[in-house]
Amino acid sequence: MLIELEVRHLLEIVDLSVSIGNKQVLKNFNLKIGQGETHALFGPNGTGKTTLLNVIAGIPRYTVEGGRIEFKGEDITHMSMDERARLGIGMAFQRPPAIRGLRLKDLIKIINPKADAREILKRMDFEAFAERDVNRGFSGGEVKRSEMVQLLAQQPDFVMLDEPDSGVDLENIKLIGEAINTLTQKDLRPSARTKSGIIITHFGHILEYMKADRAHVMLNGSIVCSGNPAEILGQIKKSGYEGCAACLCPA
Amino acid sequence: MPMSSIEEKARSAKEKKALYGTDVELQSYESEAKPQGKVENAEDLPSVVKKAALDVGVKLDAESSGAYVQMDQTPVVAKSLYEGVEIMDMASALKKYDGLQEYWWKLVAPDADKYTADVAASPPAGYFIRAKKGMKTVFPVKSCLYLGSTNLNQRVHNIIIAEEGSELHIITGCTTPAHVQRGLHIGVSEFFIEKDAKVSFTMVHSWGKEVEVRPRTGITIAEGGSLSNNYILLRPVKTLQTFPTATLAGRGAVASFNTVIYSTMGNIDVGSNVNLNAPDTSAESISRVVSVGGEVIARGRMTGRVAGARAHLECVGLLLSDKGRIYSIPELDGQSRDLDMSHEAAVGRISEEELEYLMSRGLTSEEATSVIVRGFLDVEIKGLPEELKQEIKNITQREDLKGA
Numbered sequence: 001m002l003i004e005l006e007v008r009h010l011l012e013i014v015d016l017s018v019s020i021g022n023k024q025v026l027k028n029f030n031l032k033i034g035q036g037e038t039h040a041l042f043g044p045n046g047t048g049k050t051t052l053l054n055v056i057a058g059i060p061r062y063t064v065e066g067g068r069i070e071f072k073g074e075d076i077t078h079m080s081m082d083e084r085a086r087l088g089i090g091m092a093f094q095r096p097p098a099i100r101g102l103r104l105k106d107l108i109k110i111i112n113p114k115a116d117a118r119e120i121l122k123r124m125d126f127e128a129f130a131e132r133d134v135n136r137g138f139s140g141g142e143v144k145r146s147e148m149v150q151l152l153a154q155q156p157d158f159v160m161l162d163e164p165d166s167g168v169d170l171e172n173i174k175l176i177g178e179a180i181n182t183l184t185q186k187d188l189r190p191s192a193r194t195k196s197g198i199i200i201t202h203f204g205h206i207l208e209y210m211k212a213d214r215a216h217v218m219l220n221g222s223i224v225c226s227g228n229p230a231e232i233l234g235q236i237k238k239s240g241y242e243g244c245a246a247c248l249c250p251a
Numbered sequence: 252m253p254m255s256s257i258e259e260k261a262r263s264a265k266e267k268k269a270l271y272g273t274d275v276e277l278q279s280y281e282s283e284a285k286p287q288g289k290v291e292n293a294e295d296l297p298s299v300v301k302k303a304a305l306d307v308g309v310k311l312d313a314e315s316s317g318a319y320v321q322m323d324q325t326p327v328v329a330k331s332l333y334e335g336v337e338i339m340d341m342a343s344a345l346k347k348y349d350g351l352q353e354y355w356w357k358l359v360a361p362d363a364d365k366y367t368a369d370v371a372a373s374p375p376a377g378y379f380i381r382a383k384k385g386m387k388t389v390f391p392v393k394s395c396l397y398l399g400s401t402n403l404n405q406r407v408h409n410i411i412i413a414e415e416g417s418e419l420h421i422i423t424g425c426t427t428p429a430h431v432q433r434g435l436h437i438g439v440s441e442f443f444i445e446k447d448a449k450v451s452f453t454m455v456h457s458w459g460k461e462v463e464v465r466p467r468t469g470i471t472i473a474e475g476g477s478l479s480n481n482y483i484l485l486r487p488v489k490t491l492q493t494f495p496t497a498t499l500a501g502r503g504a505v506a507s508f509n510t511v512i513y514s515t516m517g518n519i520d521v522g523s524n525v526n527l528n529a530p531d532t533s534a535e536s537i538s539r540v541v542s543v544g545g546e547v548i549a550r551g552r553m554t555g556r557v558a559g560a561r562a563h564l565e566c567v568g569l570l571l572s573d574k575g576r577i578y579s580i581p582e583l584d585g586q587s588r589d590l591d592m593s594h595e596a597a598v599g600r601i602s603e604e605e606l607e608y609l610m611s612r613g614l615t616s617e618e619a620t621s622v623i624v625r626g627f628l629d630v631e632i633k634g635l636p637e638e639l640k641q642e643i644k645n646i647t648q649r650e651d652l653k654g655a
Contacts, residue, residue, distance in 0.1 A: 057611050061603075085613035093611075097604045101626025110622065111612045133626070154612055 009070075010035045010158055010196045011056070016067035018055050025051040027221045028067070033158070036193030038184045038211060040229050041200045043218035044241050049200045050094060052218075053160045057091045058084045071158065090156025090183075092147035094163045094200075098136035104146060105130040108153045115153035124149050124175060140167025148179045159183045161199040165206035177209025186211045204233045217245050225249035257361050261371035264362035271550075272492025272520045275463050277369055280404035280435045284323035293318040293328050293393075299428055304395040307424025307455040308483075308642045311393060316420075319378040319394040323403055326376060335386025336419065337379070341408055344379035351379075354410050358441040358469025358496075366437045366465040370406045377408040377438075382417035382448070391420040391453075391639055398427045398434050398462070407438040413448035413476070420636055421450070425464075426457045433461040440468045446501065447475040451635050455646060457486040460516065464491040474501025474529070481632055482521070483646055485513040487545075492520040494550060499525065499532035499560075509630050510538035511647055514545040514575065522550025522580070527560035534561075540568040541624055542575030552582040555590040564594035569601060569627055571620075625649075 011033040018026040025048045033039055041049050055062050056069060058081040068077045076084055099107075104126075108117040121127045124145045135143055144164050151159055164176050185193040199212065207229060215229035217236070224245040225232065235244040268274050290296055293311040300322065304311050311318060317331035317338040326340035345351055361371035380392055398405045413419045427434060436458070444450050458464060472478055478497065497506045508523040525534040536551045553562035568577035581594040601623050609619035628647045632640065 059607055059611075080616075081607060081610040082613055082615050082619075085611055091611050093608065097602060097608050099605055099608070099623065099626055101629035102622055107612075110614065110618075150612060 008035045009033065010072060012070040014068050014070070016055070016069065017065040018051060019063050019065055020051070020061060024065075025062070025221055026055070029222060031216070031223065033196050033198060035196060036185065036190060037213045038197040038199065040207065040212040040215040041198060041218060042215060042232065042236055042241065047218045048221040049218055050162055053091060053162050053198070053200065056160060057081060057089060085154070085156070088157030089160070090151050090154045090158070091160040092144070092151055092162060092164050094166070096135055096143060096147060098138070099134040100136060102134050103131055104134050104149065107134050107150065111150060112153045112155065117153070120149055120152045123152070124179065125172075141169055141172055144168050144176060145172060148176055151183060152179060156183070157195050159195070159197040161197065163200050163202065165201055165203070173206055174209050177206050180206075180210040184211075207233065217241055219245065257356055257371050260360070260362035261368040264368035265365060267362065267364050267368065269364040269366060269465070269492065271494060271548075272465070273490050273518055275366075275435060275465065275490070277365060277404065277435070281402050282373065282404050284325070284400060284403055284405070287322040287325040287327055289325070289327050292330065293320060296320060296327065300395070300397055300399075303397060303426045303428050304424050307395070307426045307457045308453075308646050309393045309395050309422055309424040310642075311395070314390050315393045316388040316390045317392045319380070319392070320397065321376060321378070321395070321407065322397045323400050323405060324374075324376050326378070329378065333388055333390070335383050335417070336388055336392060337381040337383065338392060339379045341375040341377040341379055341410070344410070345375055351410065354412065354441060354443060356441075358443075358471055359439050359467050363467065367439055367467050369404070370408050370437055370439045373406045375408055376406065379410050380419070380421065381412040382414060382419035384414040385416040387418035388420060389636055391422045391636065394421065394423040396423065396425045396436070396438065398431060398436055400434070401431050402433050404435040404437070407436070409438065409440040410443075411440065411450070411452070412443045413445060413450045415446045415448060418449045420639060422453045422455070422639060422642070424455045424457070427459045427462055429459070431459055431462070434459065434463075436462065436464045438466045440466065442468070442470040442478065444470070444472040444476040444478055446473045448473075449477050451479040451481070451639070453481040453635070453639060453643060454483070456482075456484045456488070456491070458488040458491075460487045461489050463489050464493075466493040466495070468493065468495035470495060470497035470506070472497065472499050472501065472504040472506060475503045476501065477505040479507045479509070479632065479635065480523070481509045481643065483511045483643065484519065485511070485646065485649070487516045488519065490518045494522050494524055496524040497526070497534070499527050499529055499534065502529050503531045504529060505532065506534045508536040509632050510549070511628050511630055512538070512540045512547055512549075513628065514540065514542040514547045516545040518546050520548040520550070522548075522552070524552045525554070525562065527553065527555045527562060528557065530557050530559045532560050535563045537565045537630060538567070539628055539630055540566070540577050541628060542568065542570050542577050543572045544574040546576040546578070548578045548580065550580045550582070551594070552584065553592060554584040554586065555592050556586045558587050558589035560587070560590055562592040564596075566594075566596040568598040569624065570598055571600070571624075
């Protein structure tokens with residue numbers, strides 16, 4: 001007897017092509033992320049990693065020329081950003097804007113009136129920033145913690161992290177890694193996890209503090225290689241992105 | 252100035268149009284007001300007045316150093332609750348102090364334009380507030396100028412004196428109840444800030460859609476004195492024009508003007524004019540304007556006359572509709588070497604990036620716009636007691652301030 005195992009994908013991207021201006025950034029892009037999975041995304045600058053996250057988030061500057069994005073079984077390709085957020089997609093931006101006159105603690109309450117702002121701020125060692133305008137005058141590392149604070153309030157089902165470790169000192173990388181583990185339910189046994197994530201990281205330091213289940217290498221708008229995160233990162237360090245793809249995933 | 256000469260000047264300027272703003276036909280308003288009954292305490296005022304005052308940030312039953320309330324042309328309350336502060340209605344003050352020779356019409360000219368002339372030709376009404384030498388108040392003096400009769404020309408003449416080393420905080424709300432459709436408010440104010448005195452003056456306006464407003468303000472600040480002047484207008488008005496002039500007359504005098512405007516209609520022409528006439532003086536003028544309709548002209552003029560003066564102007568506007576206009580006019584006039592004068596002005600729209608950022612957290616486009624607009628209007632004001640800061644915040648953070 002054949003037992004059909006139902007693989008439940010939280011996010012499924014099918015043949016997605018995206019351009020900005022006249023420039024094509026993603027070409028027939030495919031990716032599936034199952035419930036409870038956290039994926040890491042590697043690749044050189046300008047290869048389309050941030051674009052991918054922005055398109056999933058629904059930032060309107062991009063033109064989807066073909067393909068589709070499904071989330072929780074629903075086609076969200078042309079859904080507005082806020083609808084996607086309410087459906088459970090959250091994002092830590094690489095370089096978020098500052099918002100004058102909006103205090104971080106007020107934003108936490110706006111994002112989620114039930115959130116325990118004090119507890120979240122304490123957890124990210126960020127209490128001193130509660131009364132500050134969001135991201136205004138924050139250092140690179142402080143911006144990353146501000147992003148994590150907001151995501152901990154939002155509690156998305158699918159969290160996207162665009163270089164959450166860049167510009168962050170070692171002590172805070174640990175805090176951020178632990179927060180990502182919480183957001184992706186790494187404290188639960190794998191079969192009980194329902195929340196998923198995707199993380200872009202250049203140097204992979206953060207992977208020492210958080211659990212990623214799978215990794216991909218992106219080149220020129222497509223995934224060229226996928227596999228075990230530690231293995232892929234090791235190969236990239238040894239032979240570069242292209243070398244890694246040629247070695248682990250020869251065409 | 253002897254009374255006869257004031258009257259003469261007023262007569263000569265009866266038809267004199269103001270430099271800025273649309274021209275108001277004074278004859279189309281009634282100059283006689285029905286007298287109102289006086290009350291002993293601000294708490295005893297009719298609830299409609301108390302409610303209107305609350306809407307402009309003046310809690311008349313809360314702790315204060317004293318209160319002044321004028322309904323139409325009648326001072327109904329003038330009471331000090333603190334011995335360091337003197338509060339009187341203007342007619343009584345003129346009588347008691349022999350015409351206030353040193354102060355009366357010294358900083359605003361009766362013949363400046365037809366509005367000052369009209370006030371000069373009318374029986375005096377307004378407040379006289381004086382902080383005595385060295386006396387420091389923590390609680391603000393609260394004042395409310397209430398225009399309660401349709402078609403009335405309400406004329407007010409105020410004098411504020413902060414004697415040497417004193418500290419004085421005043422919040423004034425000027426308002427009309429909803430049933431008053433049409434009216435005119437002309438307010439002359441003269442501020443004397445003496446040596447090392449510190450004054451904060453916060454004015455919140457809330458008028459009707461057919462109300463015209465012409466404040467005329469003159470300020471002088473002596474050595475070491477400081478003024479923090481805050482002006483907030485968030486409700487519709489037909490026309491409003493004001494250009495308060497401050498003179499920093501003594502070494503180290505400081506003036507700071509903060510203006511917050513949310514415009515939906517009408518013609519609003521506001522600004523400040525500062526003369527830096529003494530060494531080590533500094534002035535700052537910050538205005539934030541949001542327009543979803545109507546025309547706003549935001550002026551700022553700083554004139555530096557001696558070495559070492561510092562001045563900074565900042566006019567930032569958010570234009571959220573094709574029906575609105577924001578015209579920012581910053582002017583710097585340097586007349587000496589070793590000055591430090593600068594300005595920044597920007598008129599634009601809400602940043603897409605900020606909007607998207609908030610939408611990525613689940614806020615709708617409207618909610619995100621409203622949060623950004625309220626943040627934009629939340630000017631950081633220095634030198635105010637905590638309570639006043641909170642009241643200003645409550646006013647500028649109203650839920651109904653949105654995008655177009």
